[in-house]
Amino acid sequence: MNRQxxxxxxQATKEFDVCIIGAGATGAGVALDATLRGLKVLLIDKSDFAGQTxxxxxxxIHGGVRYLEQAVKKLDWEQYKMVRKSLRERETLLKNAPHLSRPLALITPCFNLFEGIYYTIGMKMYEWISGSQSIAKSxxxxxxxxxxxxxxxxxxxLSSGVLYYDGQLDxxxxxxAIVQSAEASGAVVLNHTQALKFSKNEDNGRLKSLNIKDxxxxxxxxxxxxxxxxxxxxxxxSIRQMASSKLKPRIKVSRGAHVVLPREVMKGDTAILVPKTDDGRVIFMIPWQDQVLVGTTDEADxxxxxxxxxxxxKTYLLEYVNRYFEKTVTPDQIKSGFAGLRPLLQAQLQSAMNSDTKSLVRDHEVEIDRRTKLVSIMGGKWTTYRLMAKDTLDEIYKEIFKKKIVKCTTENQILHGGENYRFEDWQNLVDKYGISKFTAEHLMKKYGINAMKVMQLTDNQINFxxxxxxxxxxxxAEVLYAIQEEMATSVDDVLERRLGLKLRDEVASKAVEPYVEEILLMNKIKY
Ligand SMILES: Cc1cc2nc3c(=O)[nH]c(=O)nc-3n(C[C@H](O)[C@H](O)[C@H](O)COP(=O)(O)OP(=O)(O)OC[C@H]3O[C@@H](n4cnc5c(N)ncnc54)[C@H](O)[C@@H]3O)c2cc1C
Structure with a gap:
């Protein structure tokens, strides 16, 4: 992908069929789905692809064991359906980008017989709901x-543990990869491009054009x-109100934080689910790449x-780590950390006084504003991004194009880098380029079949x-690849999202910033 x-x-396109504002999982998913249905698509984001939540x-990649618990306790059919939908999607996400996802084993530690029975029943139910898409037996x-x-x-x-399975993704x-797949199918994609202002048709108030700023x-x-x-x-x-000041707010954000710890804290491949914190949340401690990811909190923000x-x-999360681990983990062991905001959707008439974000359902809704015809896809979670995109496009065909729905094909669309992917090909990288197994495996997991392309950059420049x-x-070489092939234009684009070093080790990331800045400057002409 090249920015220019x-x-x-x-500039060469007089009119798009669909212009999507926001290139997180949801917008990227809509762009891919729309492009595959034959539509002319523009996708923009004011930060980077996946620059925010x-x-x-x-x-x-999960249905959410806690949501299932809530569904059962409250006999909430909608919540149950959401868990079931997510569990079905779990398999699709794992299949469509095998290089960027993997099944994950998790254990809920139990401290008495009752907990053992309770969580075993819960996890069996979780497994049963996923039906033929179950990853392995709990x-x-x-x-x-x-x-x-x-x-x-x-x-x-400790008295026992309940083992179950979910998925994990980069x-x-x-x-x-979703953006790259959309672009390869014909979408125009631009990061660092902000939606500024809509223009409307004077006669019917419908949105006609959008001013954007690179x-x-x-x-x-x-x-x-x-x-x-x-x-x-x-x-x-903010975009809904940019289209129509009459629209009432629907989104409530819930903050979630994570800390990243060194792998020596938890060396195996099995994650931990802490099913209930003192304040009724869930915390995960997960082997993640070469570190351990601990999170998350959940509070209105x-x-x-x-x-x-x-x-x-940090204090809150470490307190739980230290309740579960024999060896005390201290704050100076924290390698990195990050926080994000969940876009939770409030039911139209739900009281604005309800401040309990834990109780808001993580489901999604497609809203089409009657007058402006702005289509807003809101709520949801990463696991359901593809379904959110499908629902959005189906609604656009039904309510705006007033045409027969063109079939969604994303369920079987292998994403960029995942076509004919074989993890064992790391050995070819070692044989051909003499790199370590550690680097070769990492390249396969980040770039899939494009790992060889990254290495080709070293053909003329051995120091890469x-x-x-x-x-x-x-x-x-990965820095140059991010700039030349993946539209990275800033230090954070490279270190935080393309490579991910900043999320693994902040000190190491800071130390290489000058090098990344230099390569960015040398290649400015290319983006
Ligand atoms: C702490 C935390 C943990 C989570 N864990 C999980 C999990 O384990 N599994 C799971 O399934 N889900 C999880 N979720 C939920 C999931 O991450 C989100 O639902 C999902 O990422 C939302 O994607 P999005 O594309 O809707 O929003 P975002 O990723 O935030 O994308 C919106 C984009 O719009 C852009 N934008 C905003 N205004 C403009 C403008 N004016 N012009 C152009 N662009 C604009 C922003 O820059 C941004 O990139 C978690 C969420 C949080 C916060």
């Missing part, structure tokens, strides 16, 4: 079996489109861009094979 090419395509998730494990999988657990009070790169060049463009889709997640109300991880959140930062698998 995208701008040329934008979609790179700040817990990285789970199991009630003895204390000894539990400790053999997670030896770092405090053993004194969220920022998964979103990028935040890299400072240039403004006017985009004509038959339909405008608002996929701005937590920011959805104000809308902001790039919320920062706060000290009280060098490690970017000690003790991490990244090589210097």
């Amino acid at each position: 090419e995208q701008i040329s395509k934008l 979609s790179s700040k998730s817990t990285k789970l 199991e009630w494990l003895s204390k000894k079996e539990t400790l053999s999988l997670i030896p770092e657990l405090k053993s004194k009070r 969220d920022a790169r998964y979103c990028l 935040l890299i060049t400072g240039n403004e463009h006017t985009v004509n489109s038959k339909v405008f889709v608002n996929a701005t997640g937590p920011f959805a109300d 104000e809308l902001s861009e790039n919320p920062k991880l706060e000290d009280y959140e 094979k060098e490690l970017l930062a000690p003790n991490h698998p990244f090589i210097k």
Whole structure:
């Protein structure tokens, strides 16, 4: 993907069928689905692809065991349906980008017989709902079996553990792969491009065009489109009110924070689910790449861009780590951390006084404003991004194009880098380029079949094979690849989302910023 090419395509297009604002998981999903249905598509984002919530998730592809518990306790059919839908989607997400996702084993540690029985029934139900899409059988494990999988657990009070399965994804790169697939199918995609102002048809008030600003060049463009889709997640109300000041806010944001710990804290491949914190939340401790990811919190917050991880959140999360692990983990062991805002959808008439974000259903809704015809896709979660996109397009055909729905084909669309992917091909990289197994495996998991293309950048420049930062698998070629092939235009685009070093190790990431800045400057002409 090349930014200048995208701008040329934008300028050459008189009218798009669909212009999508917001390139997180939801907007990227809508762009891919619409392009595959044969529509002319523009996708813009004022930050980067997955620049906001979609790179700040817990990285789970899941139905949500807690939502199932709530569905059963409250006999809530809608909640139950959402869990079932998500569990069906779990398999699709795992299949469509095998390089960026994997099944994940999780254990709920139990401290008495009742907990063992309770969670075993719950996890069996979770497995039963996923039906033929179940990843593997859940199991009630003895204390000894539990400790053999997670030896770092405090053993004194532990009585048993319940093992179950979900999925895990590299969220920022998964979103990028959706964008890349949409672009390869014909969509025009532009990061760092902000939606500024709509123009409307005077006679019927319907949206006609959108003024956008390229935040890299400072240039403004006017985009004509038959339909405008608002996929701005937590920011959805700002676009809704940009289209019509009469629309009442619908989004409530819930803040979630994570800390990243070194792998020595938990060396195995099995994650931990803490099913109930003192304040009724769920916390995960998950092996994630070469680190351990611990999160998340869940509390009402104000809308902001790039919320920062706060000290009280570090303390809160470490307190739980230390309740479960034998060896005390101290704040200086925290390698990194991040916070994000969940875009939770409030029912139209739900009281604005309801401040309990934990009780808001993580489902989605497609809203079409009667007068302006702005289409807003709101709520949802990463796991259901594809369904959200499908529902959005189906509604556009029904309510705006007033045409027979063109069939959605994303269920079987393998995403960029995932076609004919074989993880074992890391050996070819080692044989051909003499790199370590550590780096070769990392390249396969980040780039899929394009790992070889990354290595080809080292053909003429041998120093690109060098490690970017000690003790991490990244090589210097990845920086150039991110700029030349993946539309990275800033240090954070490269280190936070394309490579992910910043989310793994903040100190190491800071140290390589000057190098990344230099490569960005040398290649400025290319973006
Ligand atoms: C802490 C946390 C943990 C989570 N964990 C999980 C999980 O494990 N599994 C799961 O399934 N889900 C999880 N979720 C939910 C999931 O991450 C979100 O539902 C999903 O990422 C939302 O994607 P989105 O595209 O709707 O929003 P976003 O990713 O926020 O994308 C919206 C985009 O719109 C852009 N934008 C805003 N205004 C404008 C404008 N004027 N012009 C142009 N662009 C604009 C923004 O820059 C942004 O990139 C989690 C969420 C949080 C916060």
